[in-house]
Amino acid sequence: MKIDAVQAGAAAPILSIESLCVTLASALILDGVSLTVSSGEILGLVGGSGSGKSMTALSVMRLLPARARTSGEVRLSEQLLTGMSESEIQGVRGREIGMVFQEPMTTLNPLRRIGDQVAETVRLHHRVSARQAAEAAREALDRVGLSGAAGALDRYPYELSGGQRQRVAIAAATVLWPSLLIADEPTTALDAGAQAQILRLLERFAHDRGQAVILVSHDLAVISQVTDRIAVMQGGRIVEQLATRDLTRGGHHPYTEALLAAARLSPARVSRSVRDGRAILEVRGVVREYPVRRRSQWRRPPPFRAVDGVSLTLHAGETIGLVGESGSGKSSLLRAILALDRPQSGEVLLKGENFSLASGRQLRRLRRSIQVVLQDPYGSFDPLWPVERLVAEPCHTLESPPGAAERRAKVAAVLEQVGLSAADARRHPHEFSGGQRQRIAIARALILNPAVIAFDEALSALDVLVRAQILELLAELAQRSGLAYLFVSHDLNVVQSIADRVYVMQRGRIVEEGATESVFGSPQHAYTKALLAATPRIGGKPT
């Protein structure tokens, strides 16, 4: 069926881009991009951050910043999009080209019902009654599998999960049956289960309904799941176009091979000879409950149990992974482990001392032993502080904080350790890329020589190439200093490549634990199997 689509496509491209160049602030962003997509075909557009893949998608929609200068031609069927006036292109957007963006939390209007948001697209383009528009919206939501429950159209975005919101966005983008659907990193913010569903949906639109789909992503593993062809972008150019089935055959452009290697995540794990078996962090039967809002004046509802009696152990020099879908309680558990929240029962022992109940001087001393690297490389730094002050922040817990000169030397040393330079200490976080910021976050975690560093989805926001570099850096650091890592993530590929042991968490409980090879090789629990099945891998579709 795929081959059919490719052959049929060769005859009649829906979208053709001809030597498209875009200049923005005298920098060449796109450099002679030429592409075609045919009806029923899914084209993958892949590349690292800044490679121009999103810019290509936006320039098809003519949504580039006003300062951008464009040359070249973009045609949709017979229409020349690049020559259209603003009002003409508005008639194309939404009706003939649908677009889905990365962040499902911000693309929907929080104050409007989802049915109305989907119907809006219909009413923008056609003179139809509210009832007809609502009917079209219901059908579109039905196609994405969201109209099951009664009153489904009347729900607000906050009532939906990230994956459901992304399905609403797809429904809004496809309600008018556009001939082309552009999805820009539609699954990057989602966990594996939701990601698999979205990809399945895109596949259905292309193969059953004959829509042309462009899937933009930095992750070849995701791209290879559903696409028919792949265009690889680097530095604003398309360096290679290939059929997806040829991806694993080898002999590609070096950049394609680099992306491939990064997506495969050849294990960065180091078999460490020095493991003395001493438990550095012990979590014993931790329970974390949150109060539930009262609905009745008379009855207090039972609290929500986010973490339900979890125990785990981290030995010195070891790396463990904690995996589970969003909402499985990983983050609540991590907050308890970091002593940011006090558990309702159970305890967290750090170096044999009770971290959960510590306070004052003892708490500050223990905090020195465990540091954290957080998910969002953009939100985890105070934008007003220079790097030196940010990296030195944990020094606050020392009994005698270092003086200015000593502090500068310390910061310079850790910055060099993570592959940055001492001169970076004077700069501000906004001057760095996402990957560099994550290095700064690691430097901040390292400055006090902690025994444990926890990573809260710390690699999810990075593109695959940068992610591979950071994983290498972490393996190197661990080897040198005997650090223990706790990796909390929904991304099984990352955990598999770095963790010695894995804990699988579902609905607040650990459902499976063991050595990485055995858990990933022969999963016992149904939930682990489902997670693994949903995880995209190169050269093999999930079942």
Added chain:
Amino acid sequence: MRRLRIRGAGFAVGAALTAAFIAVALIAMAWTPYDPTAISIVGKLQPPGRHHWFGTDQLGRDTLSLLMAGARNTLGVALLSVVIGACAGVPLGLLAAARRGATDEIVMRGADLIFAFPSILLAILITAALGPGAVNAIIAIGVFNIPVFARVARAGALTLWTRDYTLAAQVAGKSRARISIEHILPNLASVLVIQATIQFSLGVIAEAGLSYVGLGAQPPTPSWGRMLNEAQPLTALDPLLALYPGFAVVLLVIGLNLLGDGLRRREGEDR
């Protein structure tokens, strides 16, 4: 492009007007053309002329000197009431956001309580109870600025508390109070400055209102509100006497509002 220039013009006009009034108030602290309290029955109700640029009032006082000295008092009262409001309100707002729970409830319900009173009425009540005068006017207006700053600071702080850098600071062992001072407050500064210009303009109006009804600065201290009051019976005879202080209030308030608006837009463009 064109809209941008117009926006920029509003900001420039606002800044210029505000700066001009502040300059006049500062000059008035050291020098006015005549003693604003010097009475001369012979020279009363003179039209604008070479010696008295803006003329004289019914007691022969130089109107320009009165206006300048009035600017000093009005700006002083408004400024100090903003300072009182910010100094008490911002820490309360930060505290509420940092502690949440009962502390938050107490602070915010307290703010609601103050908001529940019509502000000018309560200011009249306070000055009537404490006795009229500039100091009591400052206190009366300042009290109403406290919940405003508390709410703005709390709302801003709550969003900042969801940022990961506050979490990172907690993991680094910093107390919530310290994070509030080191991370939250500096990131709120621009919002608070904008709020301060708005409260400042409201303070100018409130001071003029209190003085107009005789509860602000007491005679012989010059004040725009009292100038308006004293000019009222003479509107038929010498309308300029009422127009000068009226225009002074209007221009200053417009200037402050344009300035606040411009600052807010700039803040919006930065983000």
